[in-house]
Amino acid sequence: MIQVKNLTFSYTGKPFIQNMNFEVKKGEIFGFLGPSGAGKSTLQKILLGMLPGYEGSATVGGAECKKHDSDFYQSIGVDFEYSTMYEKLSARENLEFFSSLYKRKARSIDDLLVSVGLENDAEKRVSDYSKGMKSRLNFIKALIHDPELLFLDEPTSGLDPTNSRLMKDVILEEKKKGKTILLTTHNMQDATELCDRVAFIVGGQIYALDTPHNLIMSKGAAKITYSWTDVSEQTATCELDAVSKDERLKRLIAENRLQSIHSSEPTLNDIFIEITGRTLV
Amino acid sequence: MRAVRISFFHMLRFVRKDMMLLAAGILPFLIGIIMRLGIPYIEKLLMSAIGVASVLKPYYSLFDIFYAAITPVMLCFIAAMVMLEEHDDHIDRYLFVTELGRSGYFISRIAIPAVASFVVTMVVLPIFCISSLSAFEVFSLALGGTLQAIIISMLVVALSSNKLEGMALTKLSSLLMLGAVVPYVMPRPYGYLLAFMPSFWTGLQITEKQPLFFPAAVAVSGVWILILKRKLEVKIR
Numbered sequence: 001m002i003q004v005k006n007l008t009f010s011y012t013g014k015p016f017i018q019n020m021n022f023e024v025k026k027g028e029i030f031g032f033l034g035p036s037g038a039g040k041s042t043l044q045k046i047l048l049g050m051l052p053g054y055e056g057s058a059t060v061g062g063a064e065c066k067k068h069d070s071d072f073y074q075s076i077g078v079d080f081e082y083s084t085m086y087e088k089l090s091a092r093e094n095l096e097f098f099s100s101l102y103k104r105k106a107r108s109i110d111d112l113l114v115s116v117g118l119e120n121d122a123e124k125r126v127s128d129y130s131k132g133m134k135s136r137l138n139f140i141k142a143l144i145h146d147p148e149l150l151f152l153d154e155p156t157s158g159l160d161p162t163n164s165r166l167m168k169d170v171i172l173e174e175k176k177k178g179k180t181i182l183l184t185t186h187n188m189q190d191a192t193e194l195c196d197r198v199a200f201i202v203g204g205q206i207y208a209l210d211t212p213h214n215l216i217m218s219k220g221a222a223k224i225t226y227s228w229t230d231v232s233e234q235t236a237t238c239e240l241d242a243v244s245k246d247e248r249l250k251r252l253i254a255e256n257r258l259q260s261i262h263s264s265e266p267t268l269n270d271i272f273i274e275i276t277g278r279t280l281v
Numbered sequence: 282m283r284a285v286r287i288s289f290f291h292m293l294r295f296v297r298k299d300m301m302l303l304a305a306g307i308l309p310f311l312i313g314i315i316m317r318l319g320i321p322y323i324e325k326l327l328m329s330a331i332g333v334a335s336v337l338k339p340y341y342s343l344f345d346i347f348y349a350a351i352t353p354v355m356l357c358f359i360a361a362m363v364m365l366e367e368h369d370d371h372i373d374r375y376l377f378v379t380e381l382g383r384s385g386y387f388i389s390r391i392a393i394p395a396v397a398s399f400v401v402t403m404v405v406l407p408i409f410c411i412s413s414l415s416a417f418e419v420f421s422l423a424l425g426g427t428l429q430a431i432i433i434s435m436l437v438v439a440l441s442s443n444k445l446e447g448m449a450l451t452k453l454s455s456l457l458m459l460g461a462v463v464p465y466v467m468p469r470p471y472g473y474l475l476a477f478m479p480s481f482w483t484g485l486q487i488t489e490k491q492p493l494f495f496p497a498a499v500a501v502s503g504v505w506i507l508i509l510k511r512k513l514e515v516k517i518r
Contacts, residue, residue, distance in 0.1 A: 048378050070284070070380050084375035086367075088298055097291050101284050101379045 001026045001149060001180045002047065006056035009046060009204075016042055017054070017204040026148075029171070029181040031191040031212075033272060034201035040184045043201070044151055047182070048078065060149065074104055077142035081153040081184075083134040084141070087127040091118060091137050094126060095144055102145035112140040115170050117163065131158045139167060143174070150174060150181045156190055168194060188268040192216075198268070202276045215271050226261040228252050233259065284381040288389035292363050302359045309352040309401070313409030316348055320411055341412035342487045346461045349406050349422035350480065353398035353430035354458070358451055360394035361434035365447045368438070373517055387513075391431060399427040418487065421495045425483045428502035429457060432479070435509035439516050464488040477501065 002024040009017040017039050024030040032040045045051045046058055052066035059065065063072055085094045092109060099106035113119045116136035126134065135158050142150055155171065156164040171194055175181060185191055191198050192212045200207040208215060222240040226249060227233055238246040240263060252258050266274075296302045320337060327336040337344075367373045367390075377383045402423035406414070414422070433454045441447040460478030464485045475481045482498035485491070 050374075050377060050383075070382055070385070073378055073380050073382070076378065078375065078378045080371065080375065082371050084371045086295065086372060087370055088295070097287075098375075098379070100287050100291075101376075101381055103283070103380065 001028075001061060002030075002182070003057070003059045004047075005058075007043075007046065007054060007058050008056055009042060009051060009054040011042075015204060017046070019056075020204070020206055022199060022206060022209055024180060024182065026180050027175065027178045028196045029175055029183060029194050031195035031198035032182065032184045032201055033186070033188070033191055033198050033268070034276075035186075038201045039204040040201055041153070042204075044153065044182070044184060048076070048151065071103075074102060074145070075148045076151065077145065077147035077149070078151045079139045079142040079153060079155055081157060083126070083138050085126045085134065085137060088125060090123050090125055091129070092122045094137070095141060098141050099144040104145045104147075106144055107146050109144070112143060116140055116166060132160060132163055135159055136163060136167065139170070143170075148179060150179055151184075152181060153184045154186065155183070156185075156187060164190075188272070192268050200272055200276055207276045208271075212268050215275075216265055216268060222263055222265045224249075224261060224263050226252065227259045228257045229259060284379065285385045285389045285393070288376065288381050288385065289393045292360065292389065292394075295363060296359055299362075302362055305355050305359050305362075309355050309405065312351060313348065313405050316344060317409045317411060320344055340465065342414075343461060343465055343484070345406070345410045345412050345414060346422060346480070346483055346487060347458060348409060349402055349426040350429055350458045350461070350483075351426075352402045352405060353395070353423075353427040354433055354451075354455060356398040356401060357391075357394050357427075357430035357434040358437070360390050361437045361451070362444055362447060364390050364434075364438045365441060365444050368517065369443055391434065394434075395427050395431050398430055399423055402426055417492060421486065421492070421498075422483065425479060425495070425498045425502070428499065428506070429479055432502060432505045432509065433457060435506065435513055439509055439512040460484065461487075479505065 004020055004022050007017055007020040008015055020043070032043065034040050042051065046054050047060055047065055049060075049065045049068045049072060054066065057064065060068075060072070061075060063069075085091075086097070089097070091113065095109045095112070099109070109122070110119065113122050116139065118133060118136055118140075121129070121133065126137065129137065135155070139152070139155055142152070152171070156167050159167060168190065171181060171183075183191070183195060195212060197209065197211050198215070199209040210218070223237050224240055224243060225235060225237045227235040236248065238249060243249060296306065320341070324335070324337045328334070364373065367376070373386060376386050381389070403419065406419050406423055410419075433451065436454045437447045437450045441450045457478055458480050460475050460480035460482075461484035463472045463475050463478075463481050465488060472481065472485075479498045479502040482494045482501060486494035486498065
């Protein structure tokens with residue numbers, strides 16, 4: 001669906017995106033992870049055909065991003081991080097207008113509003129919406145023309161856990177329908193849960209690209225923490241791949257004296273810091 | 282073209298919900314009526330009070346130049362305010378990634394309103410003008426005024442960051458229209474200091490009854506529009 005080869009881009013003469021290479025397969029959820037200013041938004045703009053002055057190649061659905069025709073956007077849905085709604089119009093008026101810009105058959109506005117819990121606020125002006133409501137409305141606007149490719153920028157930002165769950169479920173529903181999704185996020189938990197593959201981007205370069213599971217497993221050693229009572233409660237840890245060498249653990253298991261035992265893998269955030277030397281904020 | 286048409290008509294529906302913009306749309310007609318009826322009446326009063334043959338009459342064509350400028354400026358101002366609001370709400374960037382695209386957006390917000398302004402000016406100027414204008418003069422004043430309106434709306438959108446600033450800048454940039462006064466009041470060599478104002482050339486065209494000054498007004502407007510187009514592209518990307 002997306003192919004990027006030797007992509008380089010600069011705003012000022014100094015490279016901002018440097019020799020980037022990756023591809024996104026159809027039906028995949030692909031995550032861009034990186035701190036602010038890493039180049040994620042610039043990359044998204046290039047893929048959306050908004051910054052044609054790049055070198056190398058970036059194709060979306062077979063079309064080179066800098067040479068696209070007007071039909072290019074028929075199959076693309078974009079959910080920017082910020083609200084892109086007419087504040088003076090109602091949610092329904094906004095969705096009706098934006099859906100009318102596309103030739104494709106629009107999805108049911110009512111169904112979409114129901115999917116994100118906004119069915120009772122359809123006639124309310126967007127200016128009266130809370131941040132979370134705007135975020136949900138913005139998201140379904142990207143789905144209104146039933147696009148094959150979705151660009152989602154921090155889709156769960158500013159949402160409470162319930163609505164965040166709701167949004168993630170809708171995203172996973174879209175994936176089930178075969179949609180390709182590009183997710184830009186700071187939220188490692190979202191990335192781990194939603195993405196098939198993620199790319200760590202820092203300073204306009206990809207530092208790592210793999211499935212969240214592989215990244216976690218390849219770089220971090222999982223640990224086991226266990227506790228037992230010996231006069232008072234004691235705890236100890238050992239590496240998961242050295243369990244058989246931990247004589248105390250073996251003895252405690254044999255004597256049925258373990259009070260608790262649990263494993264802990266490093267998070268994607270830990271891996272990000274280890275690989276890039278940067279935090280995500 | 283389909284998306285451009287939808288976007289333009291959406292803007293009109295949007296304007297209907299904004300009383301200030303709606304009033305700006307009606308203003309050229311009110312100004313026209315006041316000018317057509319009011320100025321000759323004031324002239325009569327002044328003549329009888331002062332006892333001279335004419336006071337305002339030598340400047341009737343200047344009133345017409347201003348009217349030909351104000352009409353498109355007010356109509357393009359409406360589109361500029363909508364653009365500023367869309368920029369504040371990040372809607373312009375979203376529209377760029379729809380079938381409308383960047384060029385379609387600018388066509389629906391600058392080019393079509395400008396064409397509509399030109400047509401309206403062509404219709405209302407002969408109705409409300411108070412000097413005797415030839416058909417070519419009506420055409421050139423309408424076109425010159427429209428180009429000036431494009432400049433002012435681009436200037437407002439490119440340089441202001443919100444609607445409030447936009448309104449203030451509209452007032453300020455409307456000073457561009459004052460170039461038309463210069464040929465009426467300033468000796469020629471000094472007047473050329475304001476040659477960068479398109480309205481200066483329009484004023485010259487009417488005072489000198491010389492159609493060749495019209496291409497100069499178009500050329501100067503073209504330079505302004507090209508410079509502002511670059512500014513606008515940098516601001517909205």
